[in-house]
Amino acid sequence: MKKHPLSNLDGEIQDHIGRETADNIARGMTPADARHAALRKFGNVTLAEERARAVWIPVWLDQLRQDVRYGLRTLARNPGFTTVAILTLALGIGLTTAVFSVMNAVLLRPLPYADGERLVLVRETFRGIGNASVGHFHDWTEHSTVFEHTAAGQGTTFNLAGEGDPERVRGMRVTAGYFQVAHIPPAAGRYFTPEDFEADGRVVVLSHSLWQSRFGGDQAIVGRQIRLGGESFSVIGVAPAAYALTDPARAGVVGGFSSQLWTPLIFTPKERANFGSHYLGVSAKLKPGVSLARAQEDLERVTRGIAERYPQEMESRGVLVQSLQEQLVGNVRAQLLVLAAAVGFVLLIGCVNIAGLLIARATTRRREIAIRASLGGGQSRIVRQLLTESAVLALAGGLAGIVVARLTIDFLVNSGPETVPRLREAGLQFEVLLFALAVSGLAAILFGLAPAIRAARVDLQGSLRDGGKTSLKGGGRDRVRTAMVVAEIATTVVLLIGTGLLLRSAEKLRQVPLGFNPHQVLTARLALPAARYPDDASVTEAYRRVLDPLRGTPGVGSAGASSHVPLVSASADASTIAEGKVYPPGSEPSPMIRLVTDDYFEAIGMPMASGRSLQATDVAPGARPVVVINQRLAATLWPGEQAVGKRLSTWYGRDNPEWREVIGVIRDARSSGQSTPVPMELFLPYTQAPVGAWNAFQRSMVLVVRASENWPETYVPVMRRAVRDVDASIPLYEVRTMENVFVAVTAPRRFYLRLVLMLAGTGLALAMLGIYGVIAYFVTQRTPEIGLRLAMGAARLEVVRMVIGQAIRMALIGIVIGGPAALMLTGVMSTLLYEVEPTDPMTFVAVAALLVLTTLLASLIPSAKAARVDPLVALRHE
């Protein structure tokens, strides 16, 4: 292949000169003279090379090439500075890129479903947002005009047996359109067709993870039979892995699990006419071009039609259409934005530090720059040269930053909370790398522009004469560096205030009393299959037989069970009325209903506020109907009155009340977590479950064992044995201590806080370095002046005061600028704060104090150095 004509041009020219030299020697010149004459005859070698190159390469490009080489050489000559700068940049660019990568995966990229932006959730509204009834779903599907497909689903857990231990898996029963609404081509087999719904519906679609974990990714899985809940189902397909990340079942449910399998949901004609029980999650795909507003209008029209036919049931009930993507990511958006801002600030502070270092270096490079300027560089050429140097540095920092980004992304993906959807997708995709490049460029301008312009404006004569050693007149460059540090401090103030607010908020949250005692408690869930436990009596008998041996175990303080346990996802609610009171339609309170055994409250550590707890007599057959409620429900049903002894009716509606006596009121507990308000709770003895309640709860209860001796985990085998002895085919799942649940629920919050704290710490450290740098620089520049003062009799302490005074002055100006800036910016954080105002004065004051302290620390060494100046030495160097 033909080489480029420019290859080895300098070699060719050297040959030429060599030949001419040889000729000259042949003409009788001495070797030295021969070479000298040859060089003179040739002329300017560099110029010849440049002009030859200019034939092929545009001048600007060639100059760029020169500048880059020069920049690399300069950076190599100053390894100390270069290392510090690259490390700082790597940190700033790397962290910023990592956060962007997460934002890209979670917020910016479209959903993996076909036409993901057209996917919506349709919810019923009733003093909040909730599930839909079967009747609603059918009316919406049949009468609305805006949907291409609709689907409804019910979250269920299944007992999966055969080919391994029985396992409890979460799944969904869904209508035919489910996989058409949220569509990704199947990994194997096919999805549901209408025919599957006409037969007995014993078909199932597996999730990718279940297919891998339980069936080993077997290619022949399609057509195989598996046993669900004791019945045989045929596997017709496998959903791809991407489903797990954005399962509409998870939308809006914090800590919701993604489904492991899907089976058909078939409605009887009676169910289709039921508008009263609300348990379906409805999703739909809008027709192309239909806006959310138009869909909302249309559905309101249809819902009004329903209200006309069922006025009582539909009182205060409405409909809400929500974008699926919005629901998935809406609650993490604020957190990610705050994180992005924090990282941006750290990068900014880092860049200002580097700019300061460059300005300091420019002082020592004045001679070199002056020479280049006098050789005809021209000011703009020099600025371009220096900017190119900065760009090379920024690029190097950017490349190192990509390594930092990779490590950070891996860390975030592996340790990040489960509640952030699509977090696993964060990586170094093309757009993320492009972002890293852009940030590097921005950084180059941020730290390179000002020093480049300043350096180019050089006093030629003065610089050449004294070699750039003496100090400047002080004024110009000092002001710029001071302004830079003030800007750094102001940025740090904003960063620290944001962090401080989050910290205070977390502390406030931590102090919220739970209302129950999570220590020394072991929990485990089990569910009884309908086939073997068809009636209420068999269910309660089974649970009683499981609990008996547990209560007899030494070391167990108390053992009970409940259909739902605090901090685990919410349950069914039902309207409840107090005896003798009148309720306008739609205004009945709707507390959470729980089925509990005796000894449950003791086991979970919920103290009574008044009355008594459930006892063995209350759960015996034939006992009179009783109920325990919490303080909030008591205050709602009988405000200002004593609730114990009064009667209420729940579940059945106002038309056929079944009165139960309130025997006890327990203290309010944060059953849904510390950051949500206390719900209204109603506890029914498990032997007095209303009709259909066990079905609604899927015959599932959580066993709760309080250990009076040893760690609670020691009782796991006892629990398992107790269940096995009653029914060996029922798996025990979600076995964990209450403390672990609590830790897991608060884990996302703590993780986020740790991230923000790390960033704030990094920003503060960098700012401290910046302050140190500029104060040290001042001391060096002012050494002659200090020497003079000392020689004239000033006390060393005065010198120290002068230096520290200057530092504090800078800090104060920075605080004065940063404070109001923070006031303006922290407003966006209000959704993340718990009982803390974005303008919390304590935080502002604390941050100001911290910064003053940091400034003092940073100026310790330079001021000590100033105090130790030897006047004689200082003056001699003048």
Place this chain on the structure above:
Amino acid sequence: MSTKDRLELLQGTLDLLILRTLQLGPAHGHAIAKAIEQSSEDVLRVEQGSLYPALHRLIKRGWITFEEGASENNRKAKFYRLTAKGRKQLDVETSNWDRLAHAIGRVLRPV
């Protein structure tokens, strides 16, 4: 004449001289420079440095090309030679130059 014009004239002339030199056979850079000097009886002393930009211009225009070869003392060197296009261009330029010289001559020494 401005410096630019002089430069351009020089460039154009230099190009012509190079082409003419190469018409006699391929040569490397130093040899071309020597040939120009010698055949012009040292009247034309071109700054040897400007030879190389000129050579590259000619390569870019496709009038000459280059290849690696061995020089007299068996050292590796880059040899330049005329292309067919270059040969044609040489004829054109030579006849132009002749016409120009003739015309100027007629002006200076009217017959």
